[in-house]
């Protein structure tokens with residue numbers, strides 16, 4: 001029996017090493033490669049922490065296995081049959097194994113600060129690059145206007161999206177905190193420019209939800225009563241999954257939607273399309289054109 | 294747990310409508326037989342030709358056939374045809390012979406390579422059905438996945454989650470849908486249904502199913518219409534039989550003297566076997582709703598405004614407000630003078646379908662549910678926010694609800710003095726403009742970080758309201 005336990009505890013560090021070696025190539029940790037610069041930095045942090053914890057885990061398990069083997073072989077018949085040695089507390093050891101993890105934790109805390117700040121602290125948002133987008137898509141804005149291009153409101157069980165509308169001169173309005181007569185509406189289909197940081201305002205109409213773009217590594221709870229800004233930057237022009245990551249009720253699983261990152265022109269054209277659909281009165285140009293998707 | 298694995302929950306069943314239980318057992322059996330004959334059960338559905346539905350992947354005729362090659366001409370549009378699709382011979386020498394199966398499909402040429410060579414070649418022009426009933430089968434799968442827990446297996450709006458919802462999920466069995474853009478006498482068009490499923494009904498629990506593909510959407514809509522037809526046949530047939538063969542009616546008849554339980558039963562059996570009696574009635578019911586569904590899909594069933602939307606202006610909004618308050622139109626009686634949905638009719642005692650007083654005062658829809666006239670300040674439009682949506686709501690009413698159609702009251706001669714002048718629907722557009730303006734009525738310029746009246750906004754007011762505070766976590 002004692003040999004069983006020796007092998008049992010020696011087995012796990014080996015499994016851990018194998019999993020760590022196989023996982024990245026097989027995409028076991030993540031839903032595909034990160035599709036945004038910030039996402040890649042978040043992945044790097046993840047891997048760094050994974051390194052630290054794996055080394056610690058494998059190291060301690062190997063020591064445990066060694067001690068077990070040594071104890072087991074020492075009590076085999078025909079050996080010196082040495083009894084295990086029992087100690088009660090060592091001040092020095094206690095200090096070491098408290099301070100080493102503390103130092104590691106502090107290191108992680110400081111090391112991730114700028115990623116966290118960039119993601120969550122408004123002053124560290126890439127404001128300049130966001131403003132470059134507004135310039136390119138001709139948004140008519142004042143200095144204090146919201147940086148967000150859309151307001152995403154979670155509700156049981158869908159995502160309702162509000163975009164600013166257009167001015168008569170063709171420029172895009174700024175997104176206002178409250179609905180405007182000119183606003184454009186969509187549901188479960190978020191379109192924003194790609195290859196640039198873009199921001200949305202996240203709200204919820206009912207319970208807590210969580211705005212989750214797995215491929216971009218973006219996850220943010222929507223909290224009743226709060227309007228929470230989130231920015232993200234999609235590398236490629238394609239569509240990404242948008243999910244709810246907070247169990248929000250029995251229809252939680254229904255809250256899957258689409259985030260489409262596209263070129264600036266396509267984004268404006270998409271809003272124009274929404275505008276046309278939203279103003280459909282079945283009369284002007286051709287009758288029966290309202291059913292176009 | 295064992296249940297989940299072995300599926301001992303059993304196959305889903307179409308539940309019966311409420312009145313089914315009032316029938317004599319033999320009448321119940323007949324209703325079941327009719328439904329089973331024409332619609333089948335969820336696990337063994339019947340794609341009945343008589344229904345005006347697209348239940349197959351495609352239908353067409355043979356252009357060329359020899360060995361393993363089959364070229365067909367299909368009626369457009371058709372669904373995507375994949376390997377493994379069944380080819381059912383619908384006329385000609387192969388009619389009623391074994392089906393063929395498609396191995397490869399060339400969409401450009403509409404040419405199929407079959408799994409095995411044909412023993413006999415069909416003739417040019419023979420009718421074929423590709424993927425018979427497949428749309429219905431796909432529709433059922435998707436419906437079971439997405440809709441059933443609210444709308445119920447039989448489309449009775451009574452799925453397991455339904456009791457917790459207000460408003461209740463739609464019961465399709467009346468064939469009535471609320472948010473349509475068709476004339477008030479028509480049913481819903483396919484486009485109306487698919488827009489509802491795509492966008493959901495904001496302000497209710499009906500969610501948006503935006504990510505369905507076009508083919509999936511077609512299947513679901515056909516299945517919903519199929520359920521609606523099945524339910525309507527069931528309801529109307531039961532209504533018909535209940536007159537003479539409900540438990541109560543039979544008791545009355547026996548008490549009346551001449552008849553006995555046996556003579557009534559015999560009379561029933563005769564009626565079932567007489568093609569001019571019940572079978573004819575069933576045919577009539579089906580023909581009627583079939584033609585109603587068909588005519589509702591035609592272009593002239595659509596609500597078609599006479600003039601383009603009148604641009605919104607203070608003047609138009611004022612006219613709309615005036616119309617809204619006009620006693621003859623009664624908008625305010627239901628929606629309240631301020632549009633809060635609290636008009637006088639919401640306090641009045643109303644009668645239900647059977648002529649009894651409803652226990653709770655207020656307005657009720659055809660399904661017997663209490664409905665509140667919309668609070669027009671919410672800015673939420675359940676049937677859609679396009680001008681054509683609001684126009685249709687006013688023009689054709691909201692079907693199945695007390696909100697009436699105003700097409701006859703609001704269309705008028707453009708020049709009231711001149712009876713020869715053209716008709717105009719300006720008034721409806723004024724009302725639409727007014728409705729659009731209501732949510733913004735009590736927002737003062739500059740409030741909420743923006744100015745409604747003056748689009749050039751004041752940066753100072755904005756900064757305070759600006760919502761971009763740093764959120765932690």
Ligand SMILES: [Cu+2]
Pocket residue numbers: 154208209210244245246247248252255
């Ligand atoms: Cu949610």
